[in-house]
Amino acid sequence: MTAASALHLGLAVAAIYAAVALTFMVLRISTLGRKSLFSRPAGSESQGIRYAFTQGMMPSAKESVRMHQPTFIAGLLYHTGVFAAAFNLLLALLHVPIPPAMVLIIRVVMLVGFISGIALLIKRLAMPKMRIISTPDDVIANIIVDLFLATSIAFTMSKTLEPWLLGISILLLLYIPIGKIRHCVFFFVTRLNFGRLFGRRGVLPHAAERKQVNVR
Amino acid sequence: MTGHNDAVPTGGTPDQPDLAGGLRTLRTVIDSRLAASLNSCVHCGLCAESCHYYLATGDPKAQPAFKVGLVQSVFKRYQTISGRLFPALTGARDFDRGTTDEWIDSLFGLCSMCSRCTLNCTVGLDITRIVRAGRTTLAAMKLVPSELQTTVDTGVQSGNNMGISKQEWLDTAEWLNEELQQELASDSILLPIDRSEVNVLYAVNPREVKFFPMSLMAAARIFYAAGESWTFSADYYDVTNYGLFSGDNKAAALMSGRLQDALRKLKCRTLLLGECGHGYAANRWEAPEWFAATPEFQITSIVSLIADYIKQGRIKLNPSRNTKRVTLHDPCNLVRMGGVIEDQRFILNRAVTDFVEMYPNREHNFCCGGGGGQLSMTRFARRRIEAGKIKAEQIRKTGAKVVATPCHNCVDQLSELNKEYKLGVEIKTIAEIVSDALILT
Numbered sequence: 001m002t003a004a005s006a007l008h009l010g011l012a013v014a015a016i017y018a019a020v021a022l023t024f025m026v027l028r029i030s031t032l033g034r035k036s037l038f039s040r041p042a043g044s045e046s047q048g049i050r051y052a053f054t055q056g057m058m059p060s061a062k063e064s065v066r067m068h069q070p071t072f073i074a075g076l077l078y079h080t081g082v083f084a085a086a087f088n089l090l091l092a093l094l095h096v097p098i099p100p101a102m103v104l105i106i107r108v109v110m111l112v113g114f115i116s117g118i119a120l121l122i123k124r125l126a127m128p129k130m131r132i133i134s135t136p137d138d139v140i141a142n143i144i145v146d147l148f149l150a151t152s153i154a155f156t157m158s159k160t161l162e163p164w165l166l167g168i169s170i171l172l173l174l175y176i177p178i179g180k181i182r183h184c185v186f187f188f189v190t191r192l193n194f195g196r197l198f199g200r201r202g203v204l205p206h207a208a209e210r211k212q213v214n215v216r
Numbered sequence: 217m218t219g220h221n222d223a224v225p226t227g228g229t230p231d232q233p234d235l236a237g238g239l240r241t242l243r244t245v246i247d248s249r250l251a252a253s254l255n256s257c258v259h260c261g262l263c264a265e266s267c268h269y270y271l272a273t274g275d276p277k278a279q280p281a282f283k284v285g286l287v288q289s290v291f292k293r294y295q296t297i298s299g300r301l302f303p304a305l306t307g308a309r310d311f312d313r314g315t316t317d318e319w320i321d322s323l324f325g326l327c328s329m330c331s332r333c334t335l336n337c338t339v340g341l342d343i344t345r346i347v348r349a350g351r352t353t354l355a356a357m358k359l360v361p362s363e364l365q366t367t368v369d370t371g372v373q374s375g376n377n378m379g380i381s382k383q384e385w386l387d388t389a390e391w392l393n394e395e396l397q398q399e400l401a402s403d404s405i406l407l408p409i410d411r412s413e414v415n416v417l418y419a420v421n422p423r424e425v426k427f428f429p430m431s432l433m434a435a436a437r438i439f440y441a442a443g444e445s446w447t448f449s450a451d452y453y454d455v456t457n458y459g460l461f462s463g464d465n466k467a468a469a470l471m472s473g474r475l476q477d478a479l480r481k482l483k484c485r486t487l488l489l490g491e492c493g494h495g496y497a498a499n500r501w502e503a504p505e506w507f508a509a510t511p512e513f514q515i516t517s518i519v520s521l522i523a524d525y526i527k528q529g530r531i532k533l534n535p536s537r538n539t540k541r542v543t544l545h546d547p548c549n550l551v552r553m554g555g556v557i558e559d560q561r562f563i564l565n566r567a568v569t570d571f572v573e574m575y576p577n578r579e580h581n582f583c584c585g586g587g588g589g590q591l592s593m594t595r596f597a598r599r600r601i602e603a604g605k606i607k608a609e610q611i612r613k614t615g616a617k618v619v620a621t622p623c624h625n626c627v628d629q630l631s632e633l634n635k636e637y638k639l640g641v642e643i644k645t646i647a648e649i650v651s652d653a654l655i656l657t
Contacts, residue, residue, distance in 0.1 A: 043555060064336035067262075129276045133279060178298040186255040191340045193252060194334075198335075201501065203557070
């Protein structure tokens with residue numbers, strides 16, 4: 001077996017491991033506690049869920065986001081960069097030819113994501129307020145993703161770097177279930193619960209759509 | 217605060233707490249929703265400014281993410297594989313006396329369970345439930361701050377959180393009834409006790425009985441004007457439920473269950489909850505989950521009932537009797553976590569001539585600082601008053617002379633803020649304002 005094929009095999013194994021581990025975690029927590037609710041709803045859970053995944057994610061709905069717009073935008077760009085890098089990796093594995101203009105776009109998106117990731121890391125390390133809520137996992141997860149973005153960018157400029165990209169991708173996949181990157185799955189579960197809670201109680205989306213009336 | 221979350225009884229004492237028992241309780245209270253939340257926090261820190269404690273003090277330990285981290289670190293250590301294998305990496309921590317001391321100081325002392333952080337979390341974590349899971353764990357280990365525990369114990373033992381005897385309650389009701397009969401030139405019983413097969417069983421905050429009987433008169437006057445068939449229970453009339461705040465689900469269920477039993481005994485159709493934010497959340501939203509049963513009767517807030525009276529033309533108001541500028545404080549558990557959002561506005565727009573909103577308002581409103589059992593935990597009183605600075609500034613900016621709020625605990629906290637921050641306002645409940653505007657023919 002060549003080194004290249006070993007890395008490809010390793011990547012496949014790591015991907016399967018990550019998928020199985022995340023599925024196991026979701027299934028495991030889904031067995032905890034009672035499922036049904038007994039209070040009479042005052043609103044609609046389905047509308048609440050719809051809201052949670054649409055308007056509820058907009059800055060207009062969250063004061064916390066409006067107050068931290070640079071961080072919010074950096075977070076968005078960071079995640080967009082990661083998705084672009086994952087897409088780039090997939091195309092490389094499938095040997096799908098990419099037009100030069102597309103390569104340039106993906107490269108820029110990943111670069112902006114990389115810069116955003118570094119900025120978020122610096123913020124976490126520099127601000128006492130952030131350090132006190134951070135764990136080593138918060139730093140390591142960021143660094144691994146930054147490395148994934150950096151090697152993905154480099155790979156778009158030189159195909160000879162494929163072993164590095166595959167190696168970092170394996171590391172990332174192995175790390176996902178261990179640390180905070182598992183939020184890539186749990187985010188959706190939590191967001192769903194958020195919509196159910198506030199929708200059922202008749203708080204959202206109705207009230208959020210009302211105009212905030214300022215003082216005279 | 218829903219789902220299978222009963223505390224597991226433990227041995228131990230506050231000096232020698234049963235840590236293993238506490239961990240068993242934590243394992244029990246973490247249901248699928250909580251576990252998802254605890255797996256989702258990315259420690260972004262964006263929630264910080266949604267907390268009035270953090271805003272008022274700048275203390276990084278007041279950040280909601282820090283409080284989440286306290287519970288999350290123990291959850292990881294004992295309930296996740298990565299936390300067991302790599303505790304240092306994941307921030308997983310052993311559950312020891314140091315941890316419980318931090319939990320008490322933070323989960324009880326730096327949080328009023330207002331849920332503003334829950335609403336503002338970028339992921340959508342139910343932070344209040346995480347805090348309450350921690351409180352339930354501490355409650356199982358008998359580590360609830362003694363002042364709050366005393367309030368719970370008094371409620372459990374005497375039937376109301378102020379320890380008012382049945383005779384004192386009946387005497388107060390009789391006196392108020394006579395006053396109202398005189399005022400309204402009526403021979404009817406206007407504050408009925410234990411009347412059966414009526415529409416409404418009315419539950420109130422016992423502080424009204426003890427210190428603010430005029431508040432009971434105001435409600436009785438409104439019921440009289442609306443021609444409502446209603447009653448108090450002689451035995452159980454306390455709408456509050458401090459078990460919600462201490463985390464003790466058994467005590468909380470006992471207290472809510474008494475109200476339900478009183479309603480069934482008297483064959484009433486509606487459990488009417490007085491102006492109490494957490495009493496509404498406990499009895500309207502949590503009690504059905506504690507009993508795992510949908511109640512066969514209606515549960516509603518007096519605020520919603522008064523709004524209905526106005527809509528149905530059952531009462532008429534003259535707003536010119538309330539000409540001072542009025543602003544509204546939204547109790548967190550009634551509004552953000554209760555869903556009663558517009559009724560109080562509908563009422564005030566018809567009961568006063570000059571109503572202004574504070575900003576932000578409705579579900580985005582800031583907590584006054586009196587929730588979460590803070591009013592009873594005297595050891596944290598200074599923090600409570602300091603955290604209330606945000607609310608005081610909100611009020612001051614409106615230029616209002618009256619602050620209306622449908623919650624007696626909020627009234628208490630706002631009264632303290634009024635004094636501390638020299639706001640020069642009157643604090644009134646919705647029923648009191650409506651009563652002042654009531655046209656009695």
